[in-house]
Amino acid sequence: MTPTPTPSPAVRPWRLAVAGCGAAAFGLHLPLLTASTAFDVMAVADRDPARARTAQQQFAVPRTATRTGDLLTDTDVLVILTGVHEDLIEEALDAGVHVVTEKPVCLDAVRTRKLTARAKDAGLLLEVGAMRAHDPALHAALAHVPEPTGGWLVKADGVDEAARRRLLPAGFTPYTFDQDSPQPVPDHLAPHQATALQILLWQGYHLLTALVLAVPGTTATACHLDPDGQSVHAFLHGPGGQPFTLVISATPAGVFREQIHLNDTHAAATVDFARPYEPAATTWLTTADGTTSGFGDPFAAMWASINARLSGQYPADLPTSADLALRVEDLALALAGLTRTRKDTRS
DSSP: OOOOOOOOTTTSOEEEEEEOOSHHIIIIIHHHHHTOSSEEEEEEEOSSHHHHHHHHHHHTOSEEOSSHHHHHTTOSEEEEOSSOOHHHHHHHHHTTOEEEEOSOSOSOHHHHHHHHHHHHHHTOOEEEOOGGGGOHHHHHHHHHSSSOSEEEEEEEESSHHHHHHHHSOTTOOOOOGGGSOOOOOOTTOOHHHHHHHHHHHHTSHHHHHHHHHHSTTOEEEEEEEOTTSOOEEEEEEOTTOOEEEEEEEOOOTTOEEEEEEEEOSSOEEEEEOOOTTSOGGGOEEEETTEEEOOOOOHHHHHHHHHHHHHTTOSOTTSOOHHHHHHHHHHHHHHHHHHEEOHHHHHO
16 A cells, blocks of 8 residues: 655645743744644643643643653654753754754753754754844844944843743743753853853843854953852954953843944944843834834744745755854853953952
8 A cells, every 4th residue: 555645844834842831932932833824833841741731722732742752743843942952952853853942052062063963964953043143123233234343232131030920821930940950061161150151141142143143253352250140241352353242230120121232433223122022013223313113023033934944945055043053152152261250350
């Protein structure tokens, strides 16, 4: 008997399985993916089975899973929205399944490089949720200042936990990194440098993404960690010596700022990004011509790009989001390795 051919991706949606049912799932990814004609969410999973069941019911997902093997059954793509990603990435690649993962891939760039190579060797996509790479507001700023000669990048977020709490169904609280298994960091980092690396990649990932897109070849110059281990202040230079300042600061509850400023000798552009989980239309771009808002949703643009890659609409040699992730993680590691504290400065 001749087997029934599997429908090609061109005539059926991509089948997704989602691991992790936190605020990002409830507030960003599942609403977009379950409303899309390009994707079918087939299964969800979470460390708390009640969360998975609630997500299944709220978004009309066919099933939940408690084991990764069950989650990957009849799946084209595993979407990883958990805090720790490496083991799930490995299991998906072992099963011949594409991966879309939250950022960062790892806290160890060497490990990320190995996973990226594994995916390429297997002919599978490893896509990283570098949402800022698809942000229309950032690209509008880069169009205004295509070759920045300086600037700053600032993040101070005291609203994220409250925003995530509002997105979750009643009875569920936001997950924190403290609830995850410890993530390995490179052995050569001192404890305060490992803390700086965590801040850079957990809180500053989008800023670093914007910087490596704006100024390819950026290098780390110096990095300072505050005595409480909560904030970093870093200096970087572009290949022509262009100076950039990066600040990721602890802040009281309710205070928020995520801002990128780029300038050259003729122009300047400042982007004040929307608060977490609020419409991207509330992002503001300020130039000499005035202010602009109403930008499109970077998450929708990101998933449109992922669909295009899955459908083979990008050349095989075009850099992927995993390549961008490596640039971000390498830069964060370089800054972490330079990190000093007030105690270091006095010694």
